[in-house]
Amino acid sequence: MVGEAREPDSETGPLEGITVLDASQVLVGPFCTMQLADLGADVIKVERPGVGDQTRGWHPPQFGEGDEGVSAYYSSVNRNKRSITLNLKSEEGRELLRELARDADVFVENFRVGTLEEWGLGYEELSAENPDLVYCSLSGYGEWGPYAERPAYDLIMQAEGGFMSITGEEGGPPVRVGVAIADIGAGMYATQAILSALFHRERGGSGQKVDVSLFDGQVAWLSYMASYYFATGEPPGRMGSKHPTITPYQAFPTRDGYVVVAAASEKLWRNLCRALERADLLEDERFETNADRVEHREALEELLEAEFADRTTEEVVETLEAGDVPARAVHDVGDVFDHPQVEARGMHHEVPHPDVGSIEMAGSPMHLSGTPTTIRSHPPKLGEHTDEVLAELGYSADERERLREDQVV
Incomplete structure (x- = not known):
């Protein structure tokens, strides 16, 4: 029946009972794990003590004022998660991560290629203790190939992956797409791959390694532009808003826009x-x-x-x-969030926050009739759930205090 996903009859997401250990930061990993969180997974965000995700410091703009303000960038991809702090440069911090990974279903990381293996936290080590673990590594170029160890940023990927050559006005300079599509695209592919690996596991398989790169995602997203090149031998160029094979x-x-x-x-x-x-x-x-x-x-x-x-x-x-x-x-972003379809589809949310009152954000585009996505909690404060998660592991209040004194958490 048309519209049956409009009023779902459950508050339980399809990934309820799935635990995701999220050791990623900035955009590609957090975007991936936010999608899993929206679908009902318990996402535990692992951050550096005292510093946290880099994007916590990316402001202005921010919600709220002064030191209590919350980065708008960080807020955009970290809702529905629990934050704990772990010093992974310490052996005890790494052992705590191993302990968490033993009971996790999914592990997501975007450290520089080889870093976690050096720390004894690579796929081989964690899967040896938890064969059902789906271990997802996100990187600029992937885990093999001549560029595997190079760091990467979205701007670099848009340039090297061809997108800037086809973005902008004809005869003008190359232009970056207005959002970080290399990060977001790879985050989407990572979510698909993780869900596929979980589906395989639920059908009697085991966990496995997932390797997704920003560069591969950009190459895949060239889609019909790649076929244009394959068919003609000529790289397509910049055409502004025009389409290479359809007009008008x-x-x-117009007179006013x-x-x-x-x-x-x-x-x-x-x-x-x-x-x-x-x-x-x-x-x-x-x-x-x-x-x-x-x-x-x-x-x-x-x-x-x-x-x-x-x-x-x-x-x-x-x-x-x-x-x-x-x-x-052609709408600007303000027009978009005044759009009646945005309101009708629940694509604009306001979430209470303990420090700044509330935070506005875009909703989830995944509408399921029986097990809907939900926005349950604000983007967490740094380490907001450290005590809670450690208590779930069996650590007493005294043990937790000792870990803080030793700068492990």
Whole structure:
């Protein structure tokens, strides 16, 4: 039945009972583990004492004021988790991680390749004590190949993985996509791989190693642009908002902004001409088929730009949508979170926070009818759950205090 995921009848996520040990930081790993947390997993975020995830210090902007403020960046990918502090440079801290890993279902890390193996925390060591463990390593280039040991950042990946060569205006400089798509893309692939490994384990298999890299993710995301190159032998270039094989399918300037028009089929092309009262374009041999329109792209763009230049964005959208042509205004982020569909789909949340009152964030796009995703708790304060997790391991209050005095936690 359409809409049956709208009002789920359970507060239990599909990953309830799954424990994820998250030794990652910044974006790729935390984005992956937040998805698992939204799906109901118990995610234990392991952080350095006194410092924590690097992004805790990435502000402004932040929620709240002064030292009690919370980094907006950190908040975006760390909800629904419990934070503990462990000094992994100490042997006792590493032993505590091993103890946690013995009972975990998933371990996620994005240390520089080889670091955890040097500390005796690699897949071989942890899986020897917990064969059911799904161990996910995230890195810039993966665990083998000539670049395996190089550090990586999203900007580097967007450049080296080809995305900046196809992003930006024709003839202009290369442009980075506005969000860190290399990190987020690899985080999504990691989540898929982890869920697949858990599914395999539940069907009678064992745990396994998962290796996901930012670079591989960028190469995979080239998708039809890669096929364009394979088919022609020519690397595609920057085209702004235009599409290499469909036109008109792009942004056009209006009197007061921009509108995007997606006439992605012959039917929609005919609808566009009729909506604009330009039946003459239907008789123009240059525009008869999509292939013709691509060949004569510049001439068509000039004609359409003239049609839109004296109209407001709202007028263009109303005219084209009335004619059954997909067209929308180009929104800024503020417009997005005022959008009625965002409200209807629950994609804007406000979560109480003990220090700053509340934190706003985007919701989860995964809607399940029986076991929904949930936003249950604020992005944790550094070490907020250290005592709680250590108590679950059986450590007494005196033992926990001794670990603090010894700077293990």
